[in-house]
Amino acid sequence: MEFAFVSGNPALDLAGTVRSRRDEPTDLLAAPADLARWVAACDELPDRVSVDATTFESALSLREAIYQLALDRVLDRPFDPGSLDIVNAAAAGPVPTIKLSDAGLQVSGDLVAVLSHLARSGIAVLAASHACLKECGRTGCTRIYLDRSRGARRTWCGMDECGNRVKAAAYRARRRASTTAEGAS
Numbered sequence: 001m002e003f004a005f006v007s008g009n010p011a012l013d014l015a016g017t018v019r020s021r022r023d024e025p026t027d028l029l030a031a032p033a034d035l036a037r038w039v040a041a042c043d044e045l046p047d048r049v050s051v052d053a054t055t056f057e058s059a060l061s062l063r064e065a066i067y068q069l070a071l072d073r074v075l076d077r078p079f080d081p082g083s084l085d086i087v088n089a090a091a092a093g094p095v096p097t098i099k100l101s102d103a104g105l106q107v108s109g110d111l112v113a114v115l116s117h118l119a120r121s122g123i124a125v126l127a128a129s130h131a132c133l134k135e136c137g138r139t140g141c142t143r144i145y146l147d148r149s150r151g152a153r154r155t156w157c158g159m160d161e162c163g164n165r166v167k168a169a170a171y172r173a174r175r176r177a178s179t180t181a182e183g184a185s
């Protein structure tokens with residue numbers, strides 16, 4: 001399964017690697033190698049990191065803490081203190097180094113630096129009072145995203161991920177209804 005980077009923030013994208021959190025949670029980061037692939041796929045992170053069992057555990061605990069704080073923000077309630085501790089501790093670490101060349105931007109650093117970057121990025125969005133955080137409107141999708149659209153009118157985490165699926169389902173339902181109506185007349 002491919003990773004989606006549609007939340008508008010890499011920390012929220014990390015939280016989105018557990019899908020359908022309320023109904024049937026699916027964890028896209030089941031093993032350290034999955035996390036290494038996710039980091040490589042994320043634009044602002046190094047292309048290559050090594051992940052061992054310990055750093056993998058810290059990454060998953062940071063992910064769950066970010067999700068908890070984002071949910072607190074969506075539900076407009078105080079932040080969970082334990083999750084704040086985890087995110088703040090991760091943010092205090094060293095950050096990846098960046099380098100500009102004709103080839104573009106080069107990001108390097110180990111997984112601890114990656115987690116620090118993700119924690120800082122998460123903090124920036126969670127602290128911004130004007131940032132509009134929303135949960136996706138598709139039933140079953142629990143992804144939280146940053147709505148940067150004009151008037152904050154976005155409904156889905158992503159069109160490919162959810163918007164088109166909802167529209168296709170509505171279309172099928174309309175067709176079924178009209179077929180039934182024709183059959184009845």
Ligand SMILES: [Zn+2]
Pocket residue numbers: 136137138141142143156157158161162
């Ligand atoms: Zn969605």
